[in-house]
Amino acid sequence: MSRAIYWFRNDLRIEDNEGLVKAAVNNKEVVPVYVLDKVWLNEKLLGIERMGPFRLKFLLESLIDLKASLQNIGSDLHFVIGDPVDEINRIRREFHCSKVYAQKACAYEEEQQEEAIAKFVSTEFIWGETLYHLDDLPIQLNELPNIFTEFRKLAEKKSSIREEIAAPLFIKTPEGIGSDIPNMEALGFEDIEADERTVLHFKGGATAGKERLQYYLWDKELLTNYKQTRNGLIGGDYSSKFSPWLANGSLSPRQIFWQIKKFERYVKKNSSTYWLVFELIWRDYFHFVAKRFGNKIYQRTGILGRDNIDWGNSKLFHLWVEGRTKEPFVDANMREMNATGFMSNRGRQNVASYLAYNMRIDWLLGAAYFEKMLIDYDPCSNYGNWIYIAGVGNDPRGGRAFNIKRQVDMYDPKGEYQELWQH
Numbered sequence: 049m050s051r052a053i054y055w056f057r058n059d060l061r062i063e064d065n066e067g068l069v070k071a072a073v074n075n076k077e078v079v080p081v082y083v084l085d086k087v088w089l090n091e092k093l094l095g096i097e098r099m100g101p102f103r104l105k106f107l108l109e110s111l112i113d114l115k116a117s118l119q120n121i122g123s124d125l126h127f128v129i130g131d132p133v134d135e136i137n138r139i140r141r142e143f144h145c146s147k148v149y150a151q152k153a154c155a156y157e158e159e160q161q162e163e164a165i166a167k168f169v170s171t172e173f174i175w176g177e178t179l180y181h182l183d184d185l186p187i188q189l190n191e192l193p194n195i196f197t198e199f200r201k202l203a204e205k206k207s208s209i210r211e212e213i214a215a216p217l218f219i220k221t222p223e224g225i226g227s228d229i230p231n232m233e234a235l236g237f238e239d240i241e242a243d244e245r246t247v248l249h250f251k252g253g254a255t256a257g258k259e260r261l262q263y264y265l266w267d268k269e270l271l272t273n274y275k276q277t278r279n280g281l282i283g284g285d286y287s288s289k290f291s292p293w294l295a296n297g298s299l300s301p302r303q304i305f306w307q308i309k310k311f312e313r314y315v316k317k318n319s320s321t322y323w324l325v326f327e328l329i330w331r332d333y334f335h336f337v338a339k340r341f342g343n344k345i346y347q348r349t350g351i352l353g354r355d356n357i358d359w360g361n362s363k364l365f366h367l368w369v370e371g372r373t374k375e376p377f378v379d380a381n382m383r384e385m386n387a388t389g390f391m392s393n394r395g396r397q398n399v400a401s402y403l404a405y406n407m408r409i410d411w412l413l414g415a416a417y418f419e420k421m422l423i424d425y426d427p428c429s430n431y432g433n434w435i436y437i438a439g440v441g442n443d444p445r446g447g448r449a450f451n452i453k454r455q456v457d458m459y460d461p462k463g464e465y466q467e468l469w470q471h
């Protein structure tokens with residue numbers, strides 16, 4: 049009797065999950081597993097914890113929701129903490145699984161895990177993180193353009209987006225599978241609530257992700273004005289806030305795309321509806337960049353190998369972290385992230401630029417701090433954006449230094465955002 053592991057990674061959903069369907073169709077029994085990587089709980093990067101409480105809480109909520117949806121189709125989720133490679137090896141032995149299925153990762157550490165697992169068991173890693181399927185790109189990965197616009201035009205012209213995949217109706221899972229998802233305290237974290245000024249009370253899981261999609265598109269039709277509002281700073285409505293669900297895969301980019309298409313057909317099609325897709329293509333681009341350039345995007349010298357930048361010293365880094373640089377717009381954004389786990393795109397661009405260009409502090413420290421703090425942390429989008437701003441990415445045109453005063457004049461002219469987060 050064939051029995052396989054389905055290893056959930058950044059695809060914490062049962063809908064539009066090709067790998068899960070494959071595992072269910074091709075095997076009599078499936079053991080759904082999630083391994084909380086102990087590195088995230090115990091290790092530091094440049095002296096900074098890998099995962100802070102906001103993302104952990106969101107992740108645990110996402111897993112509870114995933115477990116419930118698996119139980120609804122006759123299955124369950126086996127949750128463990130440890131090294132993913134060791135745990136998958138142990139579980140496949142314990143439950144006599146002959147194959148491991150999982151979503152293919154774009155990020156370097158996760159790809160390394162795939163290679164290690166493939167050494168001891170038959171594996172199938174299925175593409176699913178991006179809107180455009182890797183196999184549908186009109187180019188090879190090593191031909192990926194160094195400029196986003198060129199990539200976007202190619203993809204839009206010569207590729208198309210696949211249909212969503214329906215959730216499996218039933219998954220047969222062996223006895224003894226299923227373990228409780230721990231709470232924050234059990235993992236050594238204090239339970240945390242975002243500050244009441246938060247843009248949104250984010251709740252993890254596909255159920256909450258779909259509710260957000262429903263709200264943003266159908267209930268309030270906010271999508272209609274996305275292009276005009278997307279650079280906002282205050283409140284839940286200025287941008288979609290889909291990023292945390294996309295980051296751990298509670299929502300897939302295709303699910304969002306096809307809802308946008310439906311919206312365009314039945315409600316309105318305009319530059320705003322297009323622009324949300326445009327942003328999802330940015331997300332795709334950084335995933336393909338990460339896949340192409342491997343661990344270079346996590347190195348100070350970046351893709352270009354630029355070792356001629358003097359990053360000064362990092363003595364004043366803590367002022368940036370704590371929101372005490374005396375640049376009010378930067379400080380307000382850092383305080384928001386520290387208190388809620390979220391920061392707007394406009395804010396992220398400005399604080400990143402300020403660290404790299406005004407303070408001349410190693411961008412890698414800033415990226416590591418974002419990794420810890422952001423509820424929507426995604427290795428490809430985070431490091432991809434940081435190298436782009438710091439000027440060490442693949443874009444030949446150099447970095448992106450923002451004039452903070454001008455940005456404030458444009459995006460917070462009355463100082464409302466800075467006032468909201470002055471403490």
Ligand SMILES: Cc1cc2nc3c(=O)[nH]c(=O)nc-3n(C[C@H](O)[C@H](O)[C@H](O)COP(=O)(O)OP(=O)(O)OC[C@H]3O[C@@H](n4cnc5c(N)ncnc54)[C@H](O)[C@@H]3O)c2cc1C
Nearest residue numbers: 287288289290291327331393396397424425426429430433
């Ligand atoms: C220095 C820096 C670090 C970042 N780190 C992350 C990160 O760790 N995780 C993350 O998801 N995003 C990251 N971003 C991108 C962007 O800021 C967020 O995706 C966005 O602010 C999330 O809010 P939203 O969902 O309301 O975005 P919307 O404006 O509603 O956009 C819709 C979706 O498009 C995608 N998107 C939009 N802008 C970008 C972008 N510049 N790069 C990649 N994808 C984009 C996101 O998936 C987002 O959810 C970073 C940007 C910067 C400048």
